[in-house]
Amino acid sequence: MSYDLAGKRAYVAGHKGMVGSAIVRRLESEGCTVLTSERSTDLREQSAVREWFADNQPDAVVVAAAKVGGIFANDTYPAEFLYDNLMIEANLIEAAYRNGVEKLLFLGSSCIYPKMAPQPIPEDALLTGPLEPTNEWYAVAKIAGIKLCQAYRKQYGVDFISAMPTNLYGPGDNFDLANSHVLPALIRKAHEAKEASADSIEIWGTGSPRREFLHVDDLADGAVFLLKKYSGEEHVNLGSGTDLPIIELAQMVCDVVGFDGSITKDTSKPDGTPRKLMSGDKIAAMGWKPKIELREGIADAYRAFLAGEGKQ
Template sequence: MFDLSGKSVYVAGHRGMVGAALVRRLKGEASRILISDRCTDLREQAAVRGWFAEHRPDVVVVAAAKVGGILANDSYPAEFLYDNLMIEANLVEAAHRYGTEKLLFLGSSCIYPKMAPQPMREEALLTGPLEPTNEWYAIAKIAGIKLCQAYRRQYGRDFISAMPTNLYGPGDNYDLEKSHVLPALIRKAHEAKKAGADSITIWGSGTPLREFLHVDDLADACVFLLKTYSGEEHVNVGSGKEIAIGDLADMVAQVIGFNGMVKRDPTKPDGTPRKLMDSGRLQAMGWRPSIPLEDGIARAYRDFLAGDVRGA
């Protein structure tokens, strides 16, 4: 059991949805939370080492990353690969150099092969080709996992990795051109309700299955792993439940109070038929999510109305 009380914890990426959730969750652990200001460019080794030399955190959570959707990945492949490699390499090396006791690296479910068996187990890593639309980001995240494993093997460092599923919650991005499916549905249903529209339209048949996890549940899982897990293998973090996109759209409409029709546009692509992570390893350790999807959507909508969003 790793005791977080009294420890200084550096949350890299605290302005993002995940980092902010971690800061909220860590306030209940009697930890001293450290954050770096905007002038500390995590892609620059000297800046990162200088910050670590001054603050010497006991614990580091790597939630900082350059992120984006399919269009951004396709348009800026060099930035997605280089920036993310530099961020994680600088943080992991500095954590080693300045004696960090524990580090948690956060990846993404896109690390798994495009045709990985469903639900995707941790062992599926590097067993097949990646999804081409996000391979640059995925390769960087895979490198981050391997960095943690390498520093554990060579230097005995207690560096671990976790791979979250699709996330949503406070601080999410509601830009319809850049957001993921759940915040996009919330915004569409909200605007249709305000306008008195009689329908909204979703892409595809509505049959693809997806898994969602509230970001506050992820933050709780991260704290759980910091306290209880010390192993080389990365750990999947998901809800273990999946829902068809059409059913998700109906649920969002009901939560928001939009009473019109939810139409499907079969001329638009469906994407991968199913994408579910196997979180059995984490569940066997004793952790499970606590926020049901419908309740989480209601929370997310309240955040949206309160303005705790990006891109709206």
């Protein structure tokens, strides 16, 4: 089954974020009209979302809007991470159904999987064990989004699908050290250390946890691929298929940035999940794979940081 985006009205919720803006860029080559809503439309408010859908009548929807952040942000604002994300996804999915949307793609996160999931993580590992405590609030909200798409699909026969991206990075990222993810935080730390002629930068934890990273432009390409080619109840992993220890990531970032100092470890800080590599077998079997190598992608993200593209 295929879905032709040409001539359609495609709404990207969260278009000003790193993921949403990348999907907007990617959709521009599909011959569709890309719709966006201004920040004045509070996606947490049901009436505002219903009014926007009634006025704009999109044919396809990508749910890329979410409250996101790293370990510190998740641990500090658990109520906001759970409530805001539940409201955003529920309002968008319900409004899409009520207004006859033909295709909807809900984007989740790899943190939906159990802390000790098998590696690489297959899609059917969902709900097979306890979550990582440091981001369980966000994970529970994203799991609810998957289940909501499945429920609407089962009850109403709508073509609502879900994809689970791995750790993302690239232009438009959040480089704020207080609430960013690990890769943009490392880019900023290494840059500021280079500028200050510092002797070292510090990373959280032991540096041993392994993480997988996908450039946001690859994610956007994979998302559009699924919109066009996939129709099924089960969510689909979207990742790079490779991972590396955080300490090696830090060394690669320092090399790209041009910081030649040392890397110290604050072992009083949490490591998070020991490893989180997702299986990409399902989408690979459909004919899709990422194109951007990690070092090339980090260089692109650093260029974006220097240009002020993203939250500083």
